[in-house]
Amino acid sequence: MRKHRILVINPKSDSTVIALYENEVPIFEQTVMQEDAADYHSISAQVPARTKKVLDFLLSEGFNLSRLDAIAGRGGLLKPIEGGTYIVDKEMLADLKAGERGEHPSNLGGLIAAEMANGLNIPAFIVDPVVVDELEDIARISGYPLISRKSVFHALNHKACGRRAAMELGKRYENCNFIVAHLGDGITIGAHKQGKVIDVNNGLNGEGPFSPERAGSLPHGDLVDLCYSGKYSYKEMKEQLLYHAGIYSYLQKKDIRQLEAGIKEGSQQDKLIYDALAYQIAKEIGGASTVLAGRIDAIILTGNMAYSMMLVDEIVERTKWIADVFTYPGENDMQSLAYGCLRVLRGEERAKEYNIKLEVQESEYSG
């Protein structure tokens, strides 16, 4: 089998995480610090400096840039698109540079990948950005016409887990139905139907279960009362719900391992909140099962909290009647990006093109 060498770029706020893959095998991973990131007036202004730093680093370690076959970058805040591997083209670059949908370090993924790939005569891709939106129309109805349900979730990890489970089941992801629960700082639980995430809670904007620091779904009446109570400003309310809610607001603890330690010591309060967390996650999974009409190949638990045996056991206890549960703790973004790129290079999938309309157009490039 031919070896494909892929460079993966995952920009963070003050660093760039890079990894070198040879087919599925990671041969190198490093975080390249960008101490002066805050000095730039915009995200896109950092591209030349970050690109040079990454290239210099790779060269200093002895790697031959000419041996690269493709570069895969983290997708940024683009227009809503379907999941998949997209070739970084002029339109995408323009949107990322403009940052009209928000300035975020992940916008740099496609920009840096394209900058490097151009000089190396190889393609640049992004894979399953956070803006993946495959919701069915029915799922967008919120019950209030001025507010539409949106798809904002951990698309990269969701889809990577779905593919992995499909492979273990001996099937294609596009032929399976899964419920994927990403249990991290935010919790997103999605219904994957035949390769599309047709419904998922908006973990960033207050839907679904609460998490270590975020409030989940709240009764809107009480919320409106609180917002207009005069006690908190707009900004304060936003920060409260995003950073000072969830487990932390009850117990002043952010790590569920601290709760587990408290439970072992006999803390009833810790147990209550812990059980409530598992309860809400299971309830959301149950809800997703109805979206898929009970036809589910597997439930997948992933994210950092999935490392907790206690939490997994509690969730499984409530959901095992729905389908088998697979656990893939943590999240390996770098691997997911590399695999997405590899599928295209091997011709298993066609790279998609980014354009104005939501419908997908496939490019000629197929590896």
Added chain:
Amino acid sequence: MDLSYQSTEQSIFHELKEAVILIDKQGRIVYYNQQASTLAKGQNNPGLARDAHILDVFPKSELMRVLQTKKAEIRKLFRLSEHISVLVSRFPLLNKDGEVLGAAAIIQQGSDGEDDWRVGEYIQQGMQAVLQNTSQAFVILDEHRLVIMQNPAYEKFLLLLKNNSSAEADWKEQLENVSKKTMQTRRTVEQKVEGSPIEGNIRCIPNLIDGIWKGCILFVDYDMEQAELIKQLEQSRRIIRALEAQSRFDDFTAESSRMRMAVQQGKIAADMDYIVFLRGPAGTGKKMFANAIHNEGKRKYQAFSVIDCLQEKEKITAFLEMLNSEDTSRHPQGTVYLKSITDLSIEQQKKLYRICTNHYDTAGYRLVVSSSVNVETAMMEGLFLQDLYYYLLQTSIHLPALRERKEDVPLLVHEWIQIGNKEHSSCVSSVDQAALETLQNFPYQHNFKELQAVINYSLAKLNREKTTLCEADLAFATSTIDSNQKASIPHNEDKPLSELVEEYEKVIIERTLKELDGNKTLTAKKLGLSVRNLYYKLEKYHLN
């Protein structure tokens, strides 16, 4: 001239701590002071006396030599006896016309008296042993801050710095600053070296004699564990570069003047944009050199592509078409290395010449081309375009064959043994002289590749416990070197197939040439080769 002294001068000499002896040009003692008398008596000599010949009474003074050489000898360590050493300065006494009148010896005693004569040498030798063997790195500078002496630990430290240019620059700057500050302040100066890949501390102690600056001693402390790790990291990176086929000029062993010149030319070319023409026999590292030019130039972040003009006919045709097109967006980025341009057809060479002369200056890409055959011969035979030849000649770099750079062979051998040890789990640490000479003098046909193959093959077959590679251990792939010898079909002597094939090919070509009275055109036709290809093989097998 009267060398006898007035009483005043005698008094002065008698007051000196040092022993003073004066002789005339015949070697007769003219004057000596009390200290000299005491010194000479202690040596089982009859004792100094006026008009006595110096050789009779004090032969060890060695003053007769100074009469002949007419050269001063300052503060020489002089062994009086088994246990006594002194410092002696000897001067010729010359008149205004430069004629020798006599000689003088001034013998320096120890500051505390006669016991110092005896312990002087012990201390000296002891000190020498300590200085040479201490792990503390230090260097002694004179009053001009020039190095007088550095101990082995300091030399080791310098070698360590040499492998890390960033650390080297940091430390050199700090050492300079600290010694300068010490000179200015006449005080001990300490300075930490931080933020460098190798961190540590410098301490500089002034050497003052009677308050006068005579130099200083620089002590260097560095984190040896960190330094060792850095050294290993550099070695690992070098191995990675080798595995990645990613070359730099530092990777070329260049002790020989020819190779040094080639590397120097390469470094200049790396900073420029002109087409580089690399010439040299097969196996001299032209591709590696082209890669180094790419990696040390402004295109290092871009692609380095290789097109073999002999093996990839379609690719080179498409490439030349692309470069000739008006649509510059199709032009490649980075460096393109065209291997064996003598294998291009005349038409292709004309295209290449047009590319070079028309719009290469404004192109975003860079070309490096090479040839293993003698281009002049090819040109004279009508196989290489004259215009292109003269164009490329301006920027050609010659990579010498191993036989032209024999002094590099031992270093290459040692380098490849280190790499080969890892691959073959051998532990060879040295090569005996006979083996080195054989390796140096062997007429390699494939230069580096062949030498490397010999080393690898020898290590692979070697007893794992052997630490020295001897001549008998060497495993050469080719068994015949004299082209005048009658070639025979090589026997299967446990050689790789590729080498057997090459040996057989050489034999067949040689035979066919002889049969056809050296007619190359007919030989090419009979063997089913292009004339160009035949010339290439003749060059390769040294059958010209």
